[in-house]
Amino acid sequence: MNTKTFNWSDKTILIAEDVESNYLFLEEVLAITEVNILWATNGQNAIDMFTKNDIDLILMDIQMPLLNGFDATRAIKKINPKVPIISQTAYAMAEDRGKSIAAGCDDYISKPISSQKLLNLIDKYF
Numbered sequence: 830m831n832t833k834t835f836n837w838s839d840k841t842i843l844i845a846e847d848v849e850s851n852y853l854f855l856e857e858v859l860a861i862t863e864v865n866i867l868w869a870t871n872g873q874n875a876i877d878m879f880t881k882n883d884i885d886l887i888l889m890d891i892q893m894p895l896l897n898g899f900d901a902t903r904a905i906k907k908i909n910p911k912v913p914i915i916s917q918t919a920y921a922m923a924e925d926r927g928k929s930i931a932a933g934c935d936d937y938i939s940k941p942i943s944s945q946k947l948l949n950l951i952d953k954y955f
Contacts, residue, residue, distance in 0.1 A: 835948055837864035837955055840885040844868050845875035845901060846917070847893045851940070855888060858944045872896025876904050884912060886954055889934065891918040891925070899932040906933035913954040917942060 842859065846852045847870050856866060867882060869875035873896045875889065887905065891898035902914050916929035919940040926937045938950055 835862040835952060835955075837862040837885075837951075840955060841865040841867060841883060842951070843875060843878055843882070843884045843887045845870075845872065845887060845893065845898065846890040847871055848890075851890070854942070855947075858942075858947055862948070870894075872898060872901030872904075875901045876908075879905050879912075880908060886951060887912060887914045889914050889916050891916055891929065899928065902929075902932045902934055915950060915954075 842864050844852055844855050844866060846855065846868070852868055859866060867878055867884070869878050871893045875887070876896070879887070889898040889902055893901070898916055898918070902916070905912065905914065913935045914933065915936045915938055916934040917938050917940060918925055918929070929937045935954070936950060938947060
């Protein structure tokens with residue numbers, strides 16, 4: 830049992846995810862960290878929210894309507910290349926990790942997402 834606790838109450842994570850059940854899962858996992866969460870339901874919405882808020886990290890779904898996660902990541906990295914972006918996708922093939930990194934993502938996690946793996950991954954950037 831991992832007893833590490835995370836307190837990110839001074840941080841804001843933008844979750845770009847179009848599927849509500851996936852978002853609710855991430856919200857539940859992150860609740861113990863006390864992090865502030867913003868929810869974007871498509872890539873364009875993620876870019877707009879990023880420009881209007883102080884975001885410390887982005888969890889970016891790759892398959893979204895309007896603008897996919899790759900294109901949204903490229904746009905956000907042009908605005909601020911330092912913001913950590915972790916792509917999340919159901920496509921767990923090796924080339925998907927490569928595509929995510931090539932688009933500018935700093936890291937990658939495949940669905941279904943392990944709660945502990947996600948928390949440890951985010952913690953690397955905080």
